[in-house]
Amino acid sequence: MIQLAKNIIPAKEIIDKLKEYQDQIDSLATFQLRSDKAKNVFSTRNRIGNKVFDAVKVKLTEMCSGARRCVYCEDSVADEVEHIHPKDLYPNLCFHWDNYVYACGNCNGPKNNKFAIFRKDNGNFHNVNPQGKMKATEPLEGNDALINPRIEDPLDFCILDLSSTFKFVVVAKGGTDDAFKADYTYNEVLRLNDREFLRKARENAYTNYKSRLGYYTTKKVEGVAQDKLDNLVLNLKQEAHPTVWKEMQRYHSKGILKSIDKDLDDLFIKSPEALNW
Ligand SMILES: [Zn+2]
Structure with missing residues (x-):
């Protein structure tokens, strides 16, 4: 998982168009409607030939390392627009440029709707959408427990063991939010060690x-x-x-x-x- 450049932004008309798409979701009355709409409308917009997403992909490609490698595994070719905050859970971020990275199917598929936070009310680690739940429910408020490579350096949380295992080792002190965040991101969601x-x-x-x-x-x-x-x-x-x-x-x-x-x-x-x- 690699931190991405922060100064790459699509042209203003593309950002404006994304906002127009987003407004269509935000105007709906309930969370459930917004979540369903985000899911449906994203797949119809995110297609080759859609000028907005063609432009989005050009900019996401500029962010990639090497020969368009996936932000998460750094190994496979990045060919899917991935929402850091899943669109079902955060329909309000479905068409936000800052919420996109370019990832491979092997990473994007299993990540799917996994997201966690540290709850605002009690600070506890909390899975936003427990597995097995059919419909997304409105997330509680809190700070993200998934490392965001658009704004954070994953290497502030982990060190790669170059001496023997080539696995990522959490550097934060056990029990701290940063340790939970690193373990959740590297091991539970992206499985960067056990693949x-x-x-x-x-x-x-x-x-x-x-x-x-x-x-x-x-x-x-x-x-x-x-x-x-x-x-x-x-x-x-x-x-x-x-x-x-x-x-x-x-x-x-x-x-x-x-x-x-x-x-x-x-x-x-x-x-x-x-x-x-
Ligand atoms: Zn990948």
Whole structure:
């Protein structure tokens, strides 16, 4: 799961059109009507050939890492407009640009209507829509318990274990809201640790990033032209699983990389510019 750029916004006429779509939902009298309408009308608007959603997808693509990778798993191609706040539960956010990310079907499908909050009245963790419930009900008020990659950095909540497991480990103190939020997001909703192919893909990405940095460093020492080096950097930035690269940088900066991978740590010392890639 990767934090997305904040300064990418569709043209004003697209935002205005989204607002027009949204107003059609907001004008309905009951939550149930608004929820049903959001579900129905979104699928009819979100189609190839709809100019608004064609434009939305262009902007969501600009936000993606690598070759249009999914914001959540960073592995598969992103091809579904995903609502961070599910549209059934939050029909008032169905056509809000800030509520969209580009995700893959493998992540978007199981996420579906899962959402949780910390209740405003008592602070308790609360599943907004318990599983098995057929109809969405109006959510209670509270702060989101799902990490939002449009406004938050997922790596403030977890660290990726680069030493052996390539699983995400919650860094917040047990029992705190941040710990609940990280566990709910990474493990319960997105299953980023127990989908084995993702764990394996992160392990492979580590090797790929390391060999690309090694190749770049060798070529730099050989004195190859800057434009060729720039190209190597560009290629590295197109790799899937950018979180793995970010963690390689963070481990080096924190001084913990040398104890688990001295060769990689040395590469960052020889090419410190790589800490800004
Ligand atoms: Zn995905």
